[in-house]
Amino acid sequence: MNELKEADIIYDWNSVEKVAPLAPNRKITFFDETLRDGIQSPSVVDPKIDDKIKLVQIASDLGIHHINVGLPGAGPRAVEDVTRLVEFIRDAKLPIKPACAARTHVNDVKPIIDVSQKTGVVIEVMSFIGSSPIRQYAEGWDLELMMTRSAEAIDLAVKNNLPCTYVTEDTTRSRPDMLGKLFRNAVEHGARRLCICDTVGHVTPDGIRNLLKFTRNLLNSLGADHVGIDWHGHNDRGLGVTNTIFAAEYGADRLHGTALGIGERVGNAALDQVLMNLKLLGELPGHDLSKLLLWCRLAAKACHVQIPVNYPLVGGDAFRTATGVHAAAIIKAEKKGHAWLADRIYSGVPAGLFGKEQEIEIGYYSGESNVVYWLRKRGVDPEPDLVKRILAFAKSGDHILAEEEVWQLIKDHRAAQGERPSAIRT
Numbered sequence: 001m002n003e004l005k006e007a008d009i010i011y012d013w014n015s016v017e018k019v020a021p022l023a024p025n026r027k028i029t030f031f032d033e034t035l036r037d038g039i040q041s042p043s044v045v046d047p048k049i050d051d052k053i054k055l056v057q058i059a060s061d062l063g064i065h066h067i068n069v070g071l072p073g074a075g076p077r078a079v080e081d082v083t084r085l086v087e088f089i090r091d092a093k094l095p096i097k098p099a100c101a102a103r104t105h106v107n108d109v110k111p112i113i114d115v116s117q118k119t120g121v122v123i124e125v126m127s128f129i130g131s132s133p134i135r136q137y138a139e140g141w142d143l144e145l146m147m148t149r150s151a152e153a154i155d156l157a158v159k160n161n162l163p164c165t166y167v168t169e170d171t172t173r174s175r176p177d178m179l180g181k182l183f184r185n186a187v188e189h190g191a192r193r194l195c196i197c198d199t200v201g202h203v204t205p206d207g208i209r210n211l212l213k214f215t216r217n218l219l220n221s222l223g224a225d226h227v228g229i230d231w232h233g234h235n236d237r238g239l240g241v242t243n244t245i246f247a248a249e250y251g252a253d254r255l256h257g258t259a260l261g262i263g264e265r266v267g268n269a270a271l272d273q274v275l276m277n278l279k280l281l282g283e284l285p286g287h288d289l290s291k292l293l294l295w296c297r298l299a300a301k302a303c304h305v306q307i308p309v310n311y312p313l314v315g316g317d318a319f320r321t322a323t324g325v326h327a328a329a330i331i332k333a334e335k336k337g338h339a340w341l342a343d344r345i346y347s348g349v350p351a352g353l354f355g356k357e358q359e360i361e362i363g364y365y366s367g368e369s370n371v372v373y374w375l376r377k378r379g380v381d382p383e384p385d386l387v388k389r390i391l392a393f394a395k396s397g398d399h400i401l402a403e404e405e406v407w408q409l410i411k412d413h414r415a416a417q418g419e420r421p422s423a424i425r426t
Helices: 049-061 076-091 106-119 133-139 143-159 176-188 205-221 240-250 271-280 292-303 324-335 368-377 384-395 403-416
Strands: 029-032 066-068 097-103 124-130 164-169 193-198 228-233 254-257
Touching: 029 271, 049 066, 049 076, 049 292, 076 097, 076 106, 097 106, 106 124, 106 143, 124 133, 124 143, 124 193, 143 164, 143 176, 164 176, 164 228, 176 193, 176 205, 193 205, 205 228, 205 240, 228 240, 240 254, 240 271, 254 271, 271 292, 324 368, 368 384, 384 403
Parallel strands: 029 066, 029 254, 066 097, 097 124, 124 164, 164 193, 193 228, 228 254
Antiparallel strands: none
16 A cells, blocks of 8 residues: 555554454364255255365365265265265365264264275264253253263274264253263263354353353363364354354364355354454465355355345445445545555455455445446446436436446437447447
């Protein structure tokens, strides 16, 4: 920005009196659940294998460290898809590491071992069991049964040299005495990580702080500082992304999420938004997120999901404005010769950082500057009469003008002035 400094024109409350980085002395890694938890949404389709392969490739390109490629215990088709994806990761020499979900039951762990041995690839076992009182009551489980099943599943994975993460479903509604026993049992049998799950989107940031502090203190008391902590959150209260960022601050070192936040009910934490926010917070200096849009669009297409127009970053309206005051500010910023400034004056997310650009449209809230900008952007001379004609039409309507509508107004204006139709774009 030449001699102009960012701090001179944007005051950032996000960094005021920041006591410490989000994850001091810890490397934050990311875990993509799109192809497992994501496709459990009742409104999506299970993507074709070619699309799954593309999603794995892009996730790896985005610097996502781990990916859940499925639950092979679900049946033959799941085994086939998981095998293909693991083979692709192996053959393409991708840095992303595969994982598979499994109930705490040997019959779910065995298919993962089979795929690992067939492909020669180490696959992380994500062994899960419901840990909340409400789940225990519904299932008729007692602590002894849960401890036994957990130990058997973890033992089988460890015996076959596969890393195991112990996943307690509904952790955020579980009692500390129960969690203490389950976590201790898992660590003693060789679990390398504990996954704290907000399975029904219940928790708030205060709850995350308390739960992660409890978990870390327990691990310290066991001399198990080497055991990592995952955070897996859902979005039922609309806190999925926010909670995930708080989880990183409060002690989790691996964050789960899905593309576009797809998943059961209202979905999981949107991993694309988590990545975007951490990038803007300066926590991901080495991550190239230029394919974030591509990843989200492919996930939407492959899963048959509509991206809302107001969805952050990816939505069609994310960087569009037709409001006269907003457009005028952007235009004035551009006239100062600062694209950086224009990209931020009415946007908390710089479009250019993620491969997009600010868009100025024409509508009922627009001013002349909108029309002039629109025309010049497309190489059309903003004659005063033409500008007035377009603006009057927009003011009389109830919507943002489509490209075709503006071009038709240009055509009508030129025709009224006797210009040949061939010289006018249609």
